[in-house]
């Protein structure tokens with residue numbers, strides 16, 4: 001498995017004051033780690049605040065939850081790749097299911113946003129995942145592959161590009177119903193194969209995270225599943241206590257087999 005990544009998507013929670021308080025508590029309890037990376041995706045107004053708290057912490061990154069596909073202009077209410085970068089972001093979520101299903105973002109939009117991220121020097125974390133009806137109709141692989149191909153279709157430098165992918169089944173987001181480690185592994189394998197078709201052997205180095213009702217109880221078994229390189233966490237990342245338990249997850253090699261089985 002790649003170096004594991006623990007990503008917190010705060011969605012529309014934690015403005016600058018709450019973000020500052022969170023980071024102060026978190027950093028006192030989470031010293032520098034060399035075996036894992038933590039990424040925070042705060043709301044746009046809190047990116048700079050989180051970034052400011054992160055001096056001398058190369059093991060923690062900050063990202064934006066969304067950017068516009070244009071670099072600047074008359075787009076009231078939007079933020080661009082260069083603005084997010086200027087605020088301190090080095091990563092950006094693209095095509096999160098709430099962007100797709102609440103705000104009507106299409107595969108074409110995600111392609112333009114990944115290209116905008118590339119121009120701005122931001123690593124996109126392209127989110128893919130099927131809805132419940134698509135899963136029940138046996139279309140999971142088809143949907144995920146289509147989202148992946150489309151999202152990376154407009155990149156100028158696909159060969160030197162350094163993206164991340166998050167598999168978030170829509171039916172698992174905020175529902176308390178996570179995919180089983182085997183389900184996640186199977187779809188992550190499909191994603192990895194598709195990445196190989198796009199970028200060749202470099203696909204192995206592209207982190208593929210799982211998201212959807214991850215918590216401190218299920219994180220160890222999900223992270224132990226093959227091809228799962230990290231977790232993208234919503235609700236359970238909002239509270240310092242539960243987030244600290246998740247980022248301290250012991251990796252497979254450290255967990256006795258019996259204990260791992262009881263986490264499932």
Ligand code: 13P
Nearest residue numbers: 009173174212213234235
């Ligand atoms: P929950 O962890 O709240 O299910 O949210 C998942 C998610 O959407 C992370 O991007």
